[in-house]
Amino acid sequence: MARAATTSDVFNAVAEPCRRELLAALRGGEVPVAELVQRMRLPQPQVSKHLGVLRQVDLVRCRSVGRQRLYRLNAPALRPIHAWVSEFEAMWNARLDRLDDYVTQLSNTTTEPGTDTRRNDR
Amino acid sequence: MARAATTSDVFNAVAEPCRRELLAALRGGEVPVAELVQRMRLPQPQVSKHLGVLRQVDLVRCRSVGRQRLYRLNAPALRPIHAWVSEFEAMWNARLDRLDDYVTQLSNTTTEPGTDTRRNDR
DNA sequence: TTGACATATTCCACTATCGGTATATGTTGT
DNA sequence: ACAACATATACCGATAGTGGAATATGTCAA
Numbered sequence: 001m002a003r004a005a006t007t008s009d010v011f012n013a014v015a016e017p018c019r020r021e022l023l024a025a026l027r028g029g030e031v032p033v034a035e036l037v038q039r040m041r042l043p044q045p046q047v048s049k050h051l052g053v054l055r056q057v058d059l060v061r062c063r064s065v066g067r068q069r070l071y072r073l074n075a076p077a078l079r080p081i082h083a084w085v086s087e088f089e090a091m092w093n094a095r096l097d098r099l100d101d102y103v104t105q106l107s108n109t110t111t112e113p114g115t116d117t118r119r120n121d122r
Numbered sequence: 123m124a125r126a127a128t129t130s131d132v133f134n135a136v137a138e139p140c141r142r143e144l145l146a147a148l149r150g151g152e153v154p155v156a157e158l159v160q161r162m163r164l165p166q167p168q169v170s171k172h173l174g175v176l177r178q179v180d181l182v183r184c185r186s187v188g189r190q191r192l193y194r195l196n197a198p199a200l201r202p203i204h205a206w207v208s209e210f211e212a213m214w215n216a217r218l219d220r221l222d223d224y225v226t227q228l229s230n231t232t233t234e235p236g237t238d239t240r241r242n243d244r
Numbered sequence: 245t246t247g248a249c250a251t252a253t254t255c256c257a258c259t260a261t262c263g264g265t266a267t268a269t270g271t272t273g274t
Numbered sequence: 275a276c277a278a279c280a281t282a283t284a285c286c287g288a289t290a291g292t293g294g295a296a297t298a299t300g301t302c303a304a
Contacts, residue, residue, distance in 0.1 A: 168264085
């Protein structure tokens with residue numbers, strides 16, 4: 001098993017740069033596939049496939065208008081991600097890292113176990 | 123090319139459930155690998171490998187103490203993710219989705235192009 | 245009904261990632 | 275110097291994800 005299935009996990013769906021770009025492109029409102037293809041400079045099948053993934057995790061929804069398909073963002077589906085990162089937000093807002101750095105300097109820090117590059121991080 | 127390399131993209135690094143769990147386990151402060159192995163109930167090599175990935179994207183850092191290695195979270199590395207999701211936050215906070223639903227109902231919505239399941243989303 | 249158009253799906257080959265096992269590296273204590 | 279310990283890395287087999295090209299589905303217009 002390699003990773004939680006892309007099609008079932010929002011985190012995975014968003015891990016793909018193209019799909020993030022797609023979501024960004026949908027921030028303005030409904031957009032037909034053809035326009036997405038243009039903006040993304042990607043072959044149409046790829047776009048459709050990416051949209052398919054986003055649909056499966058409910059990050060986007062679409063409706064048919066004539067032969068076109070208008071996609072729109074379903075922002076609330078991003079909440080799990082936001083919630084998850086937010087739990088860590090305090091840790092960089094509260095400047096706890098300063099204490100962290102202190103601890104770091106106490107003993108000589110080895111950031112990269114193999115290659116011992118910088119000794120003073122951040 | 124399948125996806126942006128796990129080792130170079132924070133989004134990808136975090137896409138793995140085990141790695142998210144690892145990060146969560148480090149929220150309390152520095153933790154030696156052995157303890158992580160215990161908590162995760164995963165073979166030690168897996169844990170080390172996951173830690174390796176997290177290290178490469180600078181989500182965690184570590185220092186050596188005797189033969190142990192103490193890992194700690196580098197929370198600021200999560201900022202890109204937080205920043206990205208936050209750009210969408212307004213869209214679910216502002217109840218714009220209500221308007222969205224309205225648009226949805228105007229024409230019969232087809233959420234799943236192939237399998238036409240529910241017609242009324244959310 | 246036929247053809248143009250818009251989009252989705254299938255098939256294929258390639259690569260990256262993951263889990264598992266074995267082994268290497270490095271450190272402490274004797 | 276050697277053994278025990280802690281952790282990292284290398285190797286392997288399996289598999290899922292991606293891009294690309296071809297094709298299927300569905301809709302409109304004549």
